[in-house]
Amino acid sequence: MLGVEVNVMNKLRLLVFTLLSFTFAGLFSVQVSAANAFDHSQWGTLLKEHVLPLNGGQASQVDYQGFADDKAQLDRYLADLSQVDNADFDNWSKDEQLAFLINAYNAWTVDLILTKWPDLDSIKDLGSFFRSPWSQSFIPLLGETRSLDDIEHTLIRGSDHYQDPRIHFAVNCASIGCPSLRNEAYTGKRLDTQLDEQTRLFLQDRSRNRIDGGKLWLSSIFKWYREDFEKGWQGYSSLEQFLVDHAMDLSLTSEEIQKLKDKDMTIRFLDYDWALNKI
Structure with a gap:
């Protein structure tokens, strides 16, 4: 009888040890994951100091001279981005990856502007008849020398891994017509909230999206990237569905909402303002 009790106790000890091992392993895994998240604080500091939000964040102006004065800090951040290899990148969560790529695009866009500022x-003005500024390969990232187009259209849009059209309200092309450059860095932890806010702010800006003469006038972003809003993200199969869900941001009436639902709303696209978004 004593032998049976000893055997039971041994099994209980083994069970407790196994459960504790899994618990500590899980905690360690979470700690490692958190420790391995890329630190975008350098970029966040630069954005806070040199980006001026307008109209509550619907637009922004950039102090490129301020960035030029802090070029050493920007260079350190870009160098840190370049040190990330594919193995580390692949181990991050999807949101960490996407935040990294958006920040990289925006930071190297500022860096490109500074080459002629x-x-x-x-x-x-940084392009030519034969090559746009976005197709110039000058970015050492994830083991290759890439262009801004590579980051946006290959790494972000070209991958079925993300398929989030809200990125179009986060990547910034240094132009007035672009969605605002946010004055904080994107992070994996807050990415969904940040992208949602960027989307709403962009749609609320009547210089970019508005009803006029019974027609819905939208930013050309919706013309160029319409397909990204119709690929099934959040169940959307048409641009109209996306717009209906943001009817409040667009200040649409019930009649206008119904026209969108019926695909009976005339949609036109505004000219894009490529002037530099400088202060």
Whole structure:
């Protein structure tokens, strides 16, 4: 009888040890994951100091001279981005990856502007007849020398891994027509909230999206990337469905909402302002 009791106690000890092992392993895994999240605080500090939100964040202006004065800090952040290898990147959560890529795009866009600052009026001044500024390969990222187009259209949009059209309200092309450059860095922990806020702010800006003459006038972003809003994200199969869900942000009446639902609303697209978003 004593032998049976000893055997039972041994099994209980083994069970408790196994459960504790899994618990500590899980805690350790969470700690490692948190420790391995990329630190975007350098970029966040620069954005807070050199980006001026307008109209509650619907738009923003950039102090490129301020960025130029703090170029050493920007260079350190870009160097840190370049040190990330594919193995580390692949181990991050999807939100950590996407925040990293959005921040990288925005930071290297600022860096590109600074190559000719202050002698330019538009990012398009950095291109030529044969090559746009977005197709220039100058970014050492994830083991390759990439262009801004590579980051946006290959790493972000070209991957079925993300499929989140809200990125179009987060990546910034240094132009007035672009969605605002947010004055804080994107982080994996807050990405969904940040992207949702960027989307709402952009749609609330009547210089970019508005009803006029019975027509819905939208930013050209919706013309260029319409397909991204119709690929099934959040169940959307049409741009109209996305717009209906943001009817309040667009200040639509019940009649206008019904026209969108019926796909009977005339949609037109506004000209894009490529002037530099400078202070």
